[in-house]
Each structure stands twice: as C-alpha cells, then as structure tokens.
Amino acid sequence: MNSRLNNAHLTQTANASAFQLGKDKPMSSILETLNAASCAAFSDMGFPANIGVTRESDRPDLAPFQCNGAMAAAGILKKQGEKSNPREIAQKIVESLQGHPAIAEMEIAGPGFINIRPTRVALTSRAVELAADQNVGATSVSPQTIVIDYGGANVAKPMHVGHLRSAVIGECLKRLLRFQGHNVIGDVHLGDWGLQMGHLITELMDEQPDLSYFDVSKNDDYPVETPVQMDDLARLYPAASNKAKEDPSRMERSRVATAELQAGRAGYRALLEHFIAVSIAALKEGYGALGVEFDLWKGEAAVDPLIPDMIAGLKAQGITEEDGGALIIRVATEEEKKDTPPVMLLASSGAVLYHTTDLATLVDRKAEIDPDLILYVVDQRQALHFEQVFRAAVKAGWYKRDQLDHLGFGTMNGKDGKPFKTREGGVLRLEDLMSMMRDAADKRLNEAGIGADFPEKERADIANKVGVAALKFADLQNQRITNYIFDPERFTAFEGKTGPYLLYAAVRIKSILRKAKDQNVTSGEVNINESAETGLVLALDSFDRALKSATDKYAPHLLCDHVFRLAQAFSRFYSDCPILAGETPDIVKASRLTLAETTLRQLEHGLHILGIEAPERM
RNA sequence: GAUCCCAUAGCUCAGUUGGAUAGAGCGCAAGAUUCCUAAUCUUGAGGCCGGUGGUUCAAAUCCACCUGGGAUCGCCA
Numbered sequence: 001m002n003s004r005l006n007n008a009h010l011t012q013t014a015n016a017s018a019f020q021l022g023k024d025k026p027m028s029s030i031l032e033t034l035n036a037a038s039c040a041a042f043s044d045m046g047f048p049a050n051i052g053v054t055r056e057s058d059r060p061d062l063a064p065f066q067c068n069g070a071m072a073a074a075g076i077l078k079k080q081g082e083k084s085n086p087r088e089i090a091q092k093i094v095e096s097l098q099g100h101p102a103i104a105e106m107e108i109a110g111p112g113f114i115n116i117r118p119t120r121v122a123l124t125s126r127a128v129e130l131a132a133d134q135n136v137g138a139t140s141v142s143p144q145t146i147v148i149d150y151g152g153a154n155v156a157k158p159m160h161v162g163h164l165r166s167a168v169i170g171e172c173l174k175r176l177l178r179f180q181g182h183n184v185i186g187d188v189h190l191g192d193w194g195l196q197m198g199h200l201i202t203e204l205m206d207e208q209p210d211l212s213y214f215d216v217s218k219n220d221d222y223p224v225e226t227p228v229q230m231d232d233l234a235r236l237y238p239a240a241s242n243k244a245k246e247d248p249s250r251m252e253r254s255r256v257a258t259a260e261l262q263a264g265r266a267g268y269r270a271l272l273e274h275f276i277a278v279s280i281a282a283l284k285e286g287y288g289a290l291g292v293e294f295d296l297w298k299g300e301a302a303v304d305p306l307i308p309d310m311i312a313g314l315k316a317q318g319i320t321e322e323d324g325g326a327l328i329i330r331v332a333t334e335e336e337k338k339d340t341p342p343v344m345l346l347a348s349s350g351a352v353l354y355h356t357t358d359l360a361t362l363v364d365r366k367a368e369i370d371p372d373l374i375l376y377v378v379d380q381r382q383a384l385h386f387e388q389v390f391r392a393a394v395k396a397g398w399y400k401r402d403q404l405d406h407l408g409f410g411t412m413n414g415k416d417g418k419p420f421k422t423r424e425g426g427v428l429r430l431e432d433l434m435s436m437m438r439d440a441a442d443k444r445l446n447e448a449g450i451g452a453d454f455p456e457k458e459r460a461d462i463a464n465k466v467g468v469a470a471l472k473f474a475d476l477q478n479q480r481i482t483n484y485i486f487d488p489e490r491f492t493a494f495e496g497k498t499g500p501y502l503l504y505a506a507v508r509i510k511s512i513l514r515k516a517k518d519q520n521v522t523s524g525e526v527n528i529n530e531s532a533e534t535g536l537v538l539a540l541d542s543f544d545r546a547l548k549s550a551t552d553k554y555a556p557h558l559l560c561d562h563v564f565r566l567a568q569a570f571s572r573f574y575s576d577c578p579i580l581a582g583e584t585p586d587i588v589k590a591s592r593l594t595l596a597e598t599t600l601r602q603l604e605h606g607l608h609i610l611g612i613e614a615p616e617r618m
Numbered sequence: 619g620a621u622c623c624c625a626u627a628g629c630u631c632a633g634u635u636g637g638a639u640a641g642a643g644c645g646c647a648a649g650a651u652u653c654c655u656a657a658u659c660u661u662g663a664g665g666c667c668g669g670u671g672g673u674u675c676a677a678a679u680c681c682a683c684c685u686g687g688g689a690u691c692g693c694c695a
Contacts, residue, residue, distance in 0.1 A: 050635085059638065068637055075675080086675085110638045111675075154695080194695055300695095326693050336621095339691090347693040354695050380623080384690055410623090411689085444657065466657085477643095478631070482624070483688070490630065490644080494657050497631090497643040504657050512654050549634075561632070564642085575650090575659045582653080596654095618657080 063115035070112035086112030127526040136602035140181035150377035154191035155279040156233035159430040170377035190299030198258030199240035213267035222270040230282040300357035331391035380408030410483035437467030440492035469499030477560040505567035506614040509600040524590025532576035539569035563606035
C-alpha cells in the first residue's frame with residue numbers, strides 16, 4: 001500500500017497555527033478536543049453532555065476515534081415515550097460537528113456509531129505541541145502528600161521472588177504519583193518487631209550462649225561490632241521457625257523472648273539493633289539492584305514507644321474492650337453479612353501484635369507527616385488485616401476512610417498454580433533471579449553479535465539493564481490484583497511485549513540521534529503525512545490518558561500498555577519512514593527527527609515511571 | 619461452613635461508562651534487510667468470553683443460580 005499516493009491530496013502545508021489552540025489555553029489532547037466537541041453537540045440537542053463521549057475506537061481500521069452517544073440518546077428518548085432513530089440522531093450530531101477544525105471526516109456506521117478521523121492539521125498541531133513540551137503531554141494534578149508503604153521486607157529474611165511484586169509495583173506507583181506532581185514518601189516499613197525476632201534471639205542464644213547480650217546481670221555497654229552477618233540471620237530464622245513448628249516448648253521460648261524484647265530487655269534490644277542494621281544494609285543492596293529506593297527505612301520497632309500512649313488514648317475514647325484477657329477494638333458493622341473480627345491491640349500475654357504496630361505507625365505518620373493519603377502495597381491475602389486496621393483508625397478519628405487504601409496484589413505461583421518453588425523445592429532468592437536475567441541478556445548479546453567490541457563494563461551494564469527491564473516489565477504488565485504465574489522461561493524471553501522490546505526502541509532512537517548529530521541533521525517543523533506518522537502521533541497523544549487511568553486505578557499495567565503501544569508505533573514508523581536515508585528530503589528528515597526525539601522523551605518518562613532504565617546501545 | 623477474588627485463542631494475559639467483526643504477546647504458517655540496530659516490521663490461521671437463566675434495542679461486561687480454581691475467617695506476620 002502506497003500511503004504517499006493516498007495522501008497526495010493533503011500536500012498543502014499544514015501550518016500549526018491554522019488550528020488555533022491559543023497559547024494561554026491549557027494543552028489538550030486530540031481526543032479531549034474531539035470529546036469536548038461531541039459532548040457539546042449532544043448537550044446542544046438537549047441531551048446530557050456525558051453521553052456524547054468520544055473515545056479511542058474499538059475499530060481502529062475504520063477510524064481512530066468513535067462516539068457512541070446516539071444510541072444512548074435514543075434510549076433516553078424512548079424512556080420518555082418518544083420514538084427516535086439513533087442513526088438520525090447521529091446524523092444531526094455529525095451535521096453540527098461539521099467543519100470543526102479538528103475533524104476531517106465523520107461516518108455513521110451500524111446502528112449509529114460515529115467514526116471520527118482527526119484532521120492532519122490537528123495531528124500536526126498536537127505533534128508540535130508535544131514536541132515543545134518537556135513532559136510530552138503529561139499534565140499535573142493538585143499535589144497531595146502521599147505515603148506509600150511497600151517492599152514487604154522483614155529483618156533477617158533474605159529477599160526472594162515473593163518480595164518482587166511489592167517492591168516493583170510500589171516503586172512504580174511512587175514514581176507515577178510523583179510524576180503527577182504529588183509529594184510522595186516511600187516507606188519500607190520493615191517487619192522487625194514480631195515473633196521472628198524471638199526466634200532469632202533464642203536461636204542465637206542456643207548457638208552462642210556466651211554472648212554478653214544474654215547476660216541478665218548486664219544492661220548496657222554491649223559490643224559495637226555485630227555478632228551476626230546476613231548469612232547468619234538467614235540461617236538462624238528458618239532453623240528456629242522449623243523447630244518451633246515441631247516443638248511447642250521451643251515456640252514458647254520464642255514467644256517469651258519476643259515479649260521480653262518488647263518489654264525492653266536491654267540485651268535483646270541491643271541485639272535487635274544489630275539485626276536491623278545488618279538487614280538494612282543487605283536490603284539496600286537488594287532493592288538497589290532492582291532500582292527501588294525508599295525515603296524512609298522505618299520499621300515496627302521504631303513506633304513501639306508510641307504504643308502505650310496510643311493504647312491509653314484508645315481506652316480513654318472508650319472504643320476498646322477486654323475479651324478473654326486480650327485488648328480489642330470491635331470493628332464489625334451491623335449491615336455486613338460476615339462479622340469482621342476485632343482488632344487485637346494486646347494479646348492475652350500482653351504482647352503487641354501486627355495490628356498494634358500498624359496502628360502505631362498510623363499515629364506516627366499522622367504526627368510526622370500528616371499525609372492526605374496512605375497506600376499499602378501488600379499481598380492481597382492481607383486485605384482483611386488492613387480492613388480491620390483502617391476501621392480502627394477511622395473509629396479513633398485519626399483518618400477518614402478514603403485516606404487509607406490497601407493495594408493488594410496477587411500471589412506469585414509456579415506453573416502448577418501453587419506458590420513458586422525452585423526445582424529443589426526451595427524459594428528462589430531474588431539475587432539468583434537477577435543473575436539469571438543478566439545471564440540470559442548476556443547470552444542474547446552474544447547471539448546477536450552485538451557488543452563484542454564494547455568495553456567489559458558497558459557490556460555488563462547493558463546485560464544488567466536488559467535483565468532488570470525484562471523482570472520488572474514482566475511483573476508490571478500483569479493486572480495488579482490477579483495471581484500471576486512465575487515462569488523463568490517467559491521472564492527471560494526478550495521478544496514481543498517485553499522490557500527489552502521497549503529498551504530496543506529507545507536505543508534505536510538514541511542511535512539515530514547520534515547519527516543525525518554526526519551528519520549535522522537537525523530537527524525541525526513537524527509535518528504529518530504517512531500513516532505510520534499518524535499512528536505515532538496518536539500514540540504520543542494518549543500518554544496523559546494512560547497516566548491518569550493508571551493513577552486512578554493504581555494500575556501500572558495500563559501504563560505498560562501505553563509504553564508498549566508507543567514503542568510499537570515507533571517501530572512501525574521506523575521501518576516505514578526512513579529518517580536519515582539519503583532519499584529523504586531535508587524537510588522530512590527534520591520533521592521525522594522531531595518525532596523521534598519526542599518519542600524518546602515520552603518513552604523515557606514512561607520507562608522511568610516503570611522503574612526501567614535504557615542503555616545508550618544494546 | 620461463611621465471605622471475597624478469579625475463569626477470555628494452544629500458552630501468558632488485556633478488554634474503559636454495557637455498543638460494530640472480543641484484542642495483544644508468545645507459539646504456528648507465509649513474507650520483508652544493497653537503506654538509520656531483524657531483541658524489528660508486514661500478513662494469515664486460531665474464540666460457544668466456565669455453564670444455565672434473566673435485564674436490555676445491544677452483555678465478556680449488569681443480576682441470579684451452578685461448576686471449577688484460589689484466598690481469608692480475634693491473640694503469626
């Protein structure tokens with residue numbers, strides 16, 4: 001198909017100023033422009049404006065945009081007892097929209113669908129606008145202060161595949177909200193205050209009973225040097241946990257140690273400090289390799305001092321109850337079918353529980369940050385827990401219900417649908433997964449014969465970036481809430497809808513920009529003629545929508561879709577529309593170069609939000 | 619037992635407020651590189667949207683029931 005011939009009738013110069021947007025008006029996308037026009041047309045006919053929405057077409061082969069309001073309008077008239085024909089309504093709408101500067105063609109199809117093609121002037125004008133905009137069409141919102149609680153890490157437990165999702169999704173949402181203009185604080189909220197600490201303490205006691213931390217006659221002046229490394233912690237915890245499962249008396253020792261720790265036993269507190277410090281150092285490395293960064297490294301232990309006052313306050317409010325020796329807050333409501341179990345503030349043993357520390361953390365955040373919104377990116381299986389905590393926090397009057405949100409995600413399963421295990425039946429460590437990804441990327445570099453002459457260091461950097469991109473994109477492109485199959489073969493596939501595909505698109509643009517510089521070709525006025533160029537502008541145009549819908553639903557996969565579609569549109573443009581080839585006229589080179597630059601900028605924004613970094617070449 | 623989530627192409631998954639011929643990637647079949655990176659592009663085959671009934675001019679989408687899978691259900695986190 002020769003699109004040059006098809007577009008021959010459009011050879012007049014498309015001057016951006018011919019389509020008046022007005023310099024002081026806020027930017028609006030092509031779709032927003034069309035949507036405003038179609039809604040107004042319905043409104044003028046006496047219908048509610050919102051039935052006239054224009055959207056991206058389900059049938060892009062017919063036209064890029066569609067408006068289905070005529071059927072809805074006919075439905076409204078029918079309810080009022082008036083007879084009407086949706087095609088006739090559509091016809092009137094089309095007539096009233098006729099001549100709109102952004103609309104090239106309208107066509108009524110089927111029962112009353114209106115298919116809409118934008119004018120070349122509108123496309124060109126929008127492309128010019130996007131090219132001039134640092135954020136390539138992304139608009140910001142009124143800023144809020146938002147805390148995101150994610151990562152899901154625990155002291156003493158090495159990071160494994162189960163930690164991947166919270167880190168990757170949470171990081172993406174943090175960056176997404178920041179990009180929209182919010183003030184976002186990422187908090188790792190370390191699990192460092194529960195039974196696992198009792199396990200660690202008692203197991204270490206069994207292994208090295210002579211350590212001064214266990215000497216009850218001593219209460220300060222403990223060694224500055226840590227008695228354990230990360231490997232020790234990783235070994236001690238499962239050992240204790242397994243013994244405790246078999247042996248109730250072993251479990252009891254861990255419980256007692258936990259209670260003593262929480263009661264403030266100095267030797268145990270000193271040990272905890274070491275455990276936390278050693279773990280944080282390891283976690284920073286692990287998260288760092290994934291490109292995940294936290295603003296706060298607070299944990300449950302950090303808010304422990306707030307608990308007595310908090311509990312006193314809750315008691316004074318009269319919302320607590322004693323039940324079987326435990327202190328609880330009832331949070332069930334009358335109308336719900338199923339009784340929501342109460343929040344457990346204190347166990348009958350007097351120990352502090354998960355509910356208590358999470359509530360204390362809410363108190364702490366209120367006092368220190370006073371956020372508008374707190375988001376928890378935690379496994380969906382904890383939905384009930386958060387519902388209970390949130391209700392208690394609302395009951396206490398600290399927050400409104402809509403300031404607290406649990407963004408659950410599905411569990412990661414193996415191909416058999418059960419929680420993923422390695423062939424040996426163990427959990428796959430995150431660092432092993434990462435090196436698997438790097439190796440696969442390195443292998444691909446070898447196969448492609450690319451990078452043989454690259455410096456060793458750059459090669460390693462490329463393999464790492466490709467591996468991380470593949471890993472993160474594979475995770476983020478899944479709908480957040482559903483379970484997800486962890487399949488190493490699929491993870492290391494670098495073709496199709498993958499992270500490396502996106503990097504490849506970015507790298508090809510970078511390569512062109514370097515060559516253009518060498519050849520002294522500079523970007524210039526955009527002119528849209530080819531269908532691949534139109535497709536690229538339409539893809540660029542939808543960035544803000546993708547950001548908004550991804551934000552509204554806290555759904556990174558919607559942004560993944562956009563970035564992938566953008567890369568696809570670019571790839572098609574790349575193969576259909578030579579940019580620097582000798583036969584391309586200079587004016588076309590300049591226009592296409594602008595499109596390429598603009599695409600790269602949007603692609604890099606999108607990749608950055610996803611937490612993916614592109615190399616210079618690959 | 620109760621409550622919640624899920625079921626869409628051979629596989630992994632999208633599917634906006636209910637709209638046309640339900641999409642993408644992988645895999646499969648056929649093609650494209652004297653030209654900016656083929657980790658690419660083009661074309662094709664492939665579907666009873668778990669089942670039954672209901673609401674509607676129109677249902678993968680809303681409602682009811684059923685089947686299959688998963689999760690959760692006060693002193694673990």
